[in-house]
Amino acid sequence: MPETTVVPGPREIFERMRWHWLENLGGIGGELAEDVVIEVPFAPSGRTRRYEGREAFLHFAGPEQAAFARKFRLDEIRDVVIHETTDPEAIVVEYELAGTVIATGHQAASAFIGILRVRDGKIIHWREYQNTLAMIEVLGATERT
Template identity: 75%
Template sequence: MTESTLTPGPREIFERVRRHWLENLGGFGNELAENAVVETPFAPPGMARRHEGKEAFLLFSGPEQAAFANRFALDEVRDVVVHETTDPEVIVVEYELAGRVLATGRQASSPFIGVLRVRNGKIVNWREYQNTLAMIEIIGQPQRT
């Protein structure tokens, strides 16, 4: 948080999300605004690319994250680079998720780019660009919606 305000900005919120991922993979729902929009433009065919509202996203992501956590242990969120924008509500974040495939112990990682818009201390839009083919190779084919 900046010294001039008690409301966390996008950098602080991303850091909270990062901690949530490491403590409880995917457990960052408290950082989402009720009307948040979460987008994954490069989702594989058959997978939803846009979730409108916190509840809709959590209904989708809960089973997906549980399945992921049953197959993969996240050890670190590394190579984080935060890019400020001219809009104080928005940052662009580059990062890499790294960990182990539980069945084999194999180390694996995948890069991501996130565009976050935070308003009043909550995420109102998260657009995540990920290498879906790398993720499928690491943990297997995602379930279809």
């Protein structure tokens, strides 16, 4: 009997993303297609809002994630709601990232909405809408400590 391999869809890939965010922040590269497009439409002024290709994103993400991890510990991803779409490659996810400012012990959370598109078990498009004001306030507080 031939072996069948189940290719992960968007729900499974989102679960992997959650795991990476909590356990291995920089490890998401293996989930990205080579030609992935990652968009952050509400990025603060002066920040990149679109990354084209895995290498371009990882070039940005590595230093950003390292700087973030020195200031903030991500404790949980909560209030996750996954919305199916008519496209089997795509889901819409709502979630909240919650964590602790390392220098002060202050706990904070921020809401997100993401649109995830997966093909052949790889992320081909991720568009994330962030509550940037909440993030700036929390991370700005770390600058004052």
